Amino acid sequence: MPHVAMVSIPFHGHVNPSLDLVRALVARGHRVTYANDPSWAGTVRATGAELRPYASTLPGDGGADLDGIDQLTLFLDDAIAMLPQLRAAYADDRPDLFLYDIAGSPARLLGSAWGIPSVQLTPTFVPWNGYEVEMAPAIEAMRAGPRGADYYRRFTEWLTAQGSPITDGPTFLGRPDRGLALIPRALQPHADLVDRDVFSFVGPLLGGRSTSGSWSRPAGAEKVLLVSLGSAFTDRPGFYRRCIAAFGGLPGWHTVLQIGRSVDPAALGDVPASVEIHSWVPQPAILAEADAFVTHAGMGGSSEGLFHGVPMIAAPQAADQFANADRLAALGVARVISSETVTTGELRSALLALTTDPAVAARCAELSRQVRAESGVERAVDLVEAVLPTAHGRPARPARF
Structure with missing residues (x-):
């Protein structure tokens, strides 16, 4: 039985995109081990894989409040600590x-080092021909400062x-x-x-993420709105209060509001019956039923929104989210807003528009069709299996991607 080892870090945006691929590899008869922090043992077991635990050095929020250099340093430190454990x-x-x-x-x-082939799973955009030239000014600016110079040297x-x-990090x-x-083209x-x-x-691999849970549209809900700022940048009680005020009284609309684990629901004030509040939600299941999506425009949420063909209000918080929002x-x-300054009236107007x-409906439908056509767990598994060596040490099939 071929042994495939998956290696990731303990964050939803890095684990979730791989889960259906791992599950499908197990279904095809491969033995899959999954190296990650022990806190992800249940998620890994649910795919049929075996956890190989390593102790991550990353903070729970991934250094959400740090600047770019300090975040890069955190991930480098984790990689250095991970290698001997692997x-x-x-x-x-x-x-x-x-x-x-x-x-x-x-x-x-x-x-x-061991002569074993490897395949990178990228849950964000990948480099293109000319990428290094385009990014050179930004990288050189980071190298010019003492912290950046130390990061690249290390x-x-x-x-x-x-x-x-x-030996060049980037x-x-x-x-x-x-x-x-693992994103739409x-x-x-x-x-x-x-x-x-x-x-x-291979697009977002969403097909059978049964571990994320289920959700059903409430009786009488004509339209469903999901509001979620992802898993890291969720401490936004003021924004949530404005969402409740903007959407809670809209006739026929039912709103699902994910607030993360940092916000006390009591801080949101009176909540109408048309709004349900959760610290965590099964996002793919809700988007399959949703008519609109307020998102932080992380790559995972953006991809899922396109897959399900829902119009989006993009409220980027950090990192690649601003570029994703502009692209949507x-x-x-989509319409792009600032979660810091947007008013209740602007939120409501954006949703109705x-x-x-x-x-917008036509573009959502066409992009959903495109994303679904290019996405596929079975195709992803075929590509992975093409790289697996045979007993003679050669690829089982041509490994051209």
Whole structure:
């Protein structure tokens, strides 16, 4: 039985995109182990995989309030701490293939050292031909400061010490041997310039995420709105109060409001019966029923919104969310707001404008069709199996992506 090892970090945005692929690999008869923090044991077991625990050094919020350099440093520190733990976990049970989230890059080092092929799973956009030139000014600006210079120096020294043929940090992370992009092509910048011999777009893999739970539209709810700012940037009680005021009294609308674990529901004041409040929700199940989506425009939420064909109000908070929000607006399926300054009236107007515009409805339907056509767990499994070595050490099928 081929042994596939998946390596990730303990965050929803990095684990969720891999779950259906892992589940499908198990269903095809592969033995799958999943290296992650012990807190994810239940999620891993639900896919049929076996947890290989490692102790993550990452804080629970992923350093949400830190600037870019400090966040990068956190993830580098975690990678450095992860590598010896992976080496020990797999020393006596070497896999036939490493799958790894982009933040699980120590798996690539281990695979290279042990002669084991690896495939990167990327839950965000991937580099394109010319990406390094376009990003050079930003990277050089980070290198110019003492913290940035220290980060890049440490990254290069670590890669060099591990015998990596690639010793430049951004190149090591962005240019894998092979990669699956777990996003719609519609969200990928310069999709026509992506190296298709390295990366394959398989879309968001959402089909059977049974562990996320179920949800049903309440009786009498003519339209459903989901409001969610994801898992990291959820401490926004003022924004939630404005959402309740904006949407709670709209005739025929039922609102599902996810507030995360930092906000006390009592801080939201009086909540009408048309609004249900949860710290966590089964997002894919609700989006399958939803008529609109207020989202922080993380890549996972943006992809799921496109998959389900719902118009979106994008309230980006950090990182790639601003670019994703602008892209959704350019695609004609979203309006971009600021969660800090948007008024109750502006929220209500944005929702009604999006959900009554025939052009928005047509774009949502067309993009949903495109995303569903390009997405597929079975295709993703085929691509992974193409890289698995046979008993003779050669790929079972051509590994061209």
